[in-house]
Amino acid sequence: MTRTTVMGACPHDCPDTCSLITTVEDGKAIAVRGNPDHPFTRGRLCVKVNNYQDRVYSDQRLLYPMRRTGPKGSGQFARIGWDEAIAEIAARFKDVIAQDGPQAILPYSYLGTQGILNGLNVGDPLFNKLGATVCERTFCDSGSCTAYMMTIGHTPGVDPESFVHARYIILWACNTLSTNSHHWPFIEQAKKNGAKLVVIDPVRTRTARLADWHIPIRPGTDGALALAMAHILIREGRLDRDYIAQHTVGFDELAERVAQYTPEFAAEETGIPVEDILKLTREYASTPPAVIRIGVAVERHAGGGQTVRAISCLPALIGAWKHVGGGLLQLPIWAFPVNWPGLMRPDLQPPSMRVINSWRLGPALNGELPAGPPIRALFVYNANPMAMVCEQDRIAQGLAREDLFTVVSEHFMTDTARYADIVLPATTQLEQEDIMFSWGHLYLSYNNQAIAPLGEAIPNTELFRRLAKAMDIDDPFFQRSDAQMIAESMDWSSPVMQGITLEELKTRGYMRLAMPGAADWAPHRDGNFPTPSGKCEFKSSLAEGGNFVAPLFRQGYGADQAGEPVDPLPHYIRPNEARATAPALARRYPLSLISPKSHAFLNSNFGNLPVQQAQAGEEQLVLLHPDDAGERGIAAGTPIRVFNDRGAFEAKATLSADVMPGLVVAPSGYWHRSSRGSGNVHAITPTVFADLGRAPTFSDTLVQVAAL
Ligand SMILES: Nc1nc2c(c(=O)[nH]1)N[C@H]1C(S)=C(S)[C@@H](COP(=O)(O)OP(=O)(O)OC[C@H]3O[C@@H](n4cnc5c(=O)[nH]c(N)nc54)[C@H](O)[C@@H]3O)O[C@H]1N2
Ligand SMILES: Nc1nc2c(c(=O)[nH]1)N[C@H]1C(S)=C(S)[C@@H](COP(=O)(O)OP(=O)(O)OC[C@H]3O[C@@H](n4cnc5c(=O)[nH]c(N)nc54)[C@H](O)[C@@H]3O)O[C@H]1N2
Ligand code: SF4
Ligand SMILES: [Mo]
Numbered sequence: 279m280t281r282t283t284v285m286g287a288c289p290h291d292c293p294d295t296c297s298l299i300t301t302v303e304d305g306k307a308i309a310v311r312g313n314p315d316h317p318f319t320r321g322r323l324c325v326k327v328n329n330y331q332d333r334v335y336s337d338q339r340l341l342y343p344m345r346r347t348g349p350k351g352s353g354q355f356a357r358i359g360w361d362e363a364i365a366e367i368a369a370r371f372k373d374v375i376a377q378d379g380p381q382a383i384l385p386y387s388y389l390g391t392q393g394i395l396n397g398l399n400v401g402d403p404l405f406n407k408l409g410a411t412v413c414e415r416t417f418c419d420s421g422s423c424t425a426y427m428m429t430i431g432h433t434p435g436v437d438p439e440s441f442v443h444a445r446y447i448i449l450w451a452c453n454t455l456s457t458n459s460h461h462w463p464f465i466e467q468a469k470k471n472g473a474k475l476v477v478i479d480p481v482r483t484r485t486a487r488l489a490d491w492h493i494p495i496r497p498g499t500d501g502a503l504a505l506a507m508a509h510i511l512i513r514e515g516r517l518d519r520d521y522i523a524q525h526t527v528g529f530d531e532l533a534e535r536v537a538q539y540t541p542e543f544a545a546e547e548t549g550i551p552v553e554d555i556l557k558l559t560r561e562y563a564s565t566p567p568a569v570i571r572i573g574v575a576v577e578r579h580a581g582g583g584q585t586v587r588a589i590s591c592l593p594a595l596i597g598a599w600k601h602v603g604g605g606l607l608q609l610p611i612w613a614f615p616v617n618w619p620g621l622m623r624p625d626l627q628p629p630s631m632r633v634i635n636s637w638r639l640g641p642a643l644n645g646e647l648p649a650g651p652p653i654r655a656l657f658v659y660n661a662n663p664m665a666m667v668c669e670q671d672r673i674a675q676g677l678a679r680e681d682l683f684t685v686v687s688e689h690f691m692t693d694t695a696r697y698a699d700i701v702l703p704a705t706t707q708l709e710q711e712d713i714m715f716s717w718g719h720l721y722l723s724y725n726n727q728a729i730a731p732l733g734e735a736i737p738n739t740e741l742f743r744r745l746a747k748a749m750d751i752d753d754p755f756f757q758r759s760d761a762q763m764i765a766e767s768m769d770w771s772s773p774v775m776q777g778i779t780l781e782e783l784k785t786r787g788y789m790r791l792a793m794p795g796a797a798d799w800a801p802h803r804d805g806n807f808p809t810p811s812g813k814c815e816f817k818s819s820l821a822e823g824g825n826f827v828a829p830l831f832r833q834g835y836g837a838d839q840a841g842e843p844v845d846p847l848p849h850y851i852r853p854n855e856a857r858a859t860a861p862a863l864a865r866r867y868p869l870s871l872i873s874p875k876s877h878a879f880l881n882s883n884f885g886n887l888p889v890q891q892a893q894a895g896e897e898q899l900v901l902l903h904p905d906d907a908g909e910r911g912i913a914a915g916t917p918i919r920v921f922n923d924r925g926a927f928e929a930k931a932t933l934s935a936d937v938m939p940g941l942v943v944a945p946s947g948y949w950h951r952s953s954r955g956s957g958n959v960h961a962i963t964p965t966v967f968a969d970l971g972r973a974p975t976f977s978d979t980l981v982q983v984a985a986l
Pocket of ligand 1: 292293418454457478480481496499573576874880882977
């Protein structure tokens with residue numbers, strides 16, 4: 279018997295990027311555990327990944343290429359060989375290109391794996407080279423990043439580890455214990471040192487329950503709260519005037535702007551009492567170091583971008599950045615010197631190309647296009663739009679089109695894969711090599727391949743090598759080995775890579791970027807914000823160019839995509855679907871629906887696996903306040919229909935006083951088969967964009983609920 283341990287990294291779209299140790303016995307992975315030496319992982323994984331080997335060896339895994347044999351969506355397929363599959367895809371692509379041009383091909387992908395090789399950008403060079411339509415991937419945090427860049431630039435922000443030094447911590451729309459759980463020990467340590475923890479969330483989540491103060495807020499109204507906080511800080515002179523003078527621009531304009539956002543106004547909008555707004559602001563200003571961690575959830579409403587603008591102004595107003603552990607944490611991903619242009623290859627794009635936003639897949643497949651030919655071929659990898667994207671019925675309708683050729687590369691027969699014409703089997707993280715950034719800490723990770731690929735599964739890198747060859751692309755760039763790709767994936771000469779060698783990274787599995795130590799590192803003590811002015815821009819100079827999508831989420835296209843004008847000062851935008859903005863709609867659909875993450879799923883990953891299903895419940899969870907349920911004659915366990923003009927889905931009611939009255943919570947990640955009828959929460963969510971970065975507004979939705 280041979281037994282080895284292999285150092286790896288969790289591939290999932292999660293800020294924690296845990297360091298994995300896989301035990302392999304005679305070529306089979308028998309256990310996957312968290313690396314005890316990694317300062318963030320600390321030897322612990324999560325309910326999703328504790329039994330990762332069960333995902334790898336699941337009898338549901340797709341192990342061979344398959345061709346559809348039944349009607350679209352039926353899930354009926356027959357095994358074919360790889361050569362046949364690739365030849366058919368290439369022939370169909372060539373045919374589409376000949377008839378309608380390359381823009382009739384739409385690639386569709388996201389972060390099924392976060393590996394720099396196999397993840398976000400693995401297909402971009404090929405599709406750029408073909409001249410296919412570009413899919414603008416604003417699935418997640420794009421509005422928030424745009425707003426953040428407009429205010430403080432693409433800074434990693436506060437080191438998540440230096441939260442231990444904070445004395446006042448605000449988790450703003452962030453359910454740390456479920457979605458970023460390895461950050462919790464740092465928060466807990468700060469609490470032990472005397473810090474106060476505040477959670478701002480419409481739901482009393484497991485994180486909110488452990489807070490010193492949970493502030494329930496009406497969804498999508500956080501902008502009013504943040505602007506009122508700025509108002510109070512200025513009115514009461516709770517300011518760090520030196521910091522403002524030296525390291526910010528636009529203070530006078532901001533002061534003038536926020537004069538209208540009184541605590542009374544914010545109380546009316548948010549449902550938070552005036553006294554609480556005053557107390558929160560005063561405590562925040564007088565308990566240094568004060569730090570805010572914003573969750574992605576804050577952006578999923580009409581004014582999500584401007585909300586992040588307003589929140590990002592607060593630390594500079596009180597000089598929070600001067601302290602170690604003070605300031606703002608959003609996405610430390612900006613610290614990683616990833617060779618994005620080398621991965622995306624925007625230089626291969628034709629001079630004019632079509633861009634379609636990922637959230638508008640349903641409309642696009644049904645012919646609602648900015649210009650150009652209809653979509654005739656769709657290539658999906660690292661994504662599951664049928665489960666995760668709005669206007670689901672329209673996506674289904676589009677995918678059912680007989681004249682659409684759909685390819686899906688997957689681990690499992692997902693809700694999307696069921697509609698494919700050709701399904702291709704992909705390897706899991708244990709079966710492939712990769713190098714990983716993180717959007718939750720400052721360690722670069724390496725994933726060594728632990729076991730041989732199962733069946734005929736191949737990594738995404740290999741998939742695109744094969745496809746490029748079949749498409750007659752002879753540029754050697756498209757045949758680079760994984761080792762070559764790893765060598766070219768990073769700027770190894772960047773100052774933050776000092777002391778990091780590939781060899782040591784492979785052996786240890788992770789290495790900290792050469793940032794200053796957390797103990798004395800306050801990234802913006804002396805300003806140095808990576809904005810055009812080098813300062814925190816209350817008045818944003820980037821606003822001049824109009825609405826834009828932060829670079830990470832687009833693939834190189836530039837000025838021609840500049841958007842509608844943006845007010846350079848933060849302001850409040852009400853939710854699209856709320857009593858104040860849409861009274862007639864609110865009379866018919868009086869409940870507000872949000873769709874946060876499930877504790878036991880990772881987006882839709884694990885929604886089909888027994889251990890995680892047992893934890894999350896096999897049926898789509900829908901939480902209602904007992905008063906709202908009572909009014910509708912709904913008891914715990916009553917089958918219900920959740921609906922609006924866009925559609926409906928069915929579930930079983932769960933009653934909980936943890937949700938605010940007037941609120942319905944339908945966590946994401948459940949597969950369609952977990953629903954009582956067909957479809958999930960995205961049967962009723964809108965494809966309308968938020969104000970900045972073309973972020974989604976799926977948690978800005980009015981609904982009605984009725985017993986079935
Ligand atoms: N277990 C688990 N972890 C995950 C994921 C997962 O699917 N499952 N997904 C990963 C991904 S891709 C992401 S982007 C992150 C997301 O991480 P988070 O942003 O933390 O995730 P969410 O659960 O969507 O939202 C966090 C909280 O915001 C609250 N919320 C919703 N709307 C509002 C609002 O308008 N205002 C305020 N103040 N709060 C609001 C929700 O009730 C929820 O408790 O999580 C990552 N980690
Ligand atoms: N209702 C609701 N909708 C949401 C959200 C929400 O909170 N609520 N969150 C939004 C956010 S924040 C995000 S990030 C998006 C996520 O949207 P998606 O990225 O589309 O969602 P996932 O469920 O992660 O789908 C990834 C798929 O990739 C597959 N996969 C994993 N690894 C590999 C691989 O190596 N190769 C290949 N070929 N496939 C692989 C997985 O099996 C999985 O089916 O959803 C968005 N939609
Ligand atoms: S899903 Fe997140 S918390 Fe769980 S093991 Fe992966 S990185 Fe860690
Ligand atoms: Mo996300």
